[in-house]
Amino acid sequence: MAKSNKILIILDGSETLENSVNFILSSNFFMYEEINLFFILHPFNPITESQSKDVIYNDFVHDHGRKLANQYLDKVINIINEKNPNIKISVNIVNSKNHIIERLYLGDIVATFISARLNNRLTYIFGHNDLLFFIKSINPIIIIPSESKTNPNNDNELFITYPVDISNNSFFELLIDEKNNFLNFQKINFFARNDFQKKELEKVKERISKKYNSEIIENKNSLYKFIKNLEIKNNIMINHSHKVGSLFINSFSNNSISNYLRSDLPVLINRN
Structure with missing residues (x-):
């Protein structure tokens, strides 16, 4: 069964x-x-x-x-x-x-x-101790901004950022498994900011299930800035990977998850 x-x-x-x-x-x-x-x-x-x-x-x-x-x-x-x-x-x-x-x-x-609900950076830093606990304790976890909206008639796209480690990642097991019917994305975008990241992401792209339409996007800007200037037609979710003890929650970084959440984009967070 x-x-x-x-x-x-x-x-x-x-x-x-x-x-x-x-x-x-x-x-x-x-x-x-x-x-x-x-x-x-x-x-x-x-x-x-x-x-x-x-x-x-x-x-x-x-x-x-x-x-x-x-x-x-x-x-x-x-x-x-x-x-x-x-x-x-x-x-x-x-x-x-x-x-x-x-x-x-x-x-x-x-x-x-x-x-x-993340209205501003101060709210994120000082008002969400429980959220930080869940981010650090649960792998993977999907955080949904309170104002996030989707259109079920549109395609779903997932943006995956560097770094990723597919060898020790429960989320990527779902992407690799051909029999998995949990993830419903019509396209997966691997986002690289330079040639090194592009080569590393190409290794991951080769291993994911062929049922996904995927491509590598190379852009020197952060993913947050890239999506901010993107004319969004489909439903978008961000995948943000981090290592134990890393400062990925830094609210003043362009790569901070708080930027995506304040932009009403759901974020799937997994720990490498």
């Missing part, structure tokens, strides 16, 4: 994180059979009614919060069922974000999604 594609969506009752559900249901970047709703109780975070701004919980008592978290999740489940009644749904309610490591350790999740 073929293994089903199960994705995990991080929720805490806020409208910002709930946007992940809206994005996944309205886009077709990924093919999946099951959704795990992973709800993290935060004592001081209000839980709002799904798709509305009415606060139904702003207490810090976890017993009461868990009850109302279930009410909130019931509303989210109804939204998913209305969009696709064939999707299987499972739920986890935990008291700490650290429990996500234990959940992912089971090995049945192919991708984790979280939505984020």
Whole structure:
């Protein structure tokens, strides 16, 4: 029996994180059979009614919060069922974000999604400690800007930046596997800023599944600047690779993921 594609969506009752559900249901970047709703109780975070701004919980008592978290999740489940009644749904309610490591350790999740609101660089640096925790702890993780929109009638393009290490990368295993039906991209663009990066990316390009239309784009500018000047017609997702301990989160760099997120582009982050 073929293994089903199960994705995990991080929720805490806020409208910002709930946007992940809206994005996944309205886009077709990924093919999946099951959704795990992973709800993290935060004592001081209000839980709002799904798709509305009415606060139904702003207490810090976890017993009461868990009850109302279930009410909130019931509303989210109804939204998913209305969009696709064939999707299987499972739920986890935990008291700490650290429990996500234990959940992912089971090995049945192919991708984790979280939505984020990044209005400016200061917000990114000082206001998203939880987001930084998830980026460092989860591999791979897809971060969805709260204002990100897609058109399911358009093609999907993935931009892959240097550096990448296909030999030790769970995400690229999905690109190599001919039998994989999780990723739904019509084109993959490898972005190189010089001849050295181009040669390295050519090695990766040769190994990915032939079912993808792929090419190498060489441009001396950063990918952020390149896409900013690009007339976007298709749905775009950025793949950003990083090494353990690297400063890839530097918000003042043109290659920072915060640039893409503030441009409303979803980013798939994986650790080499």
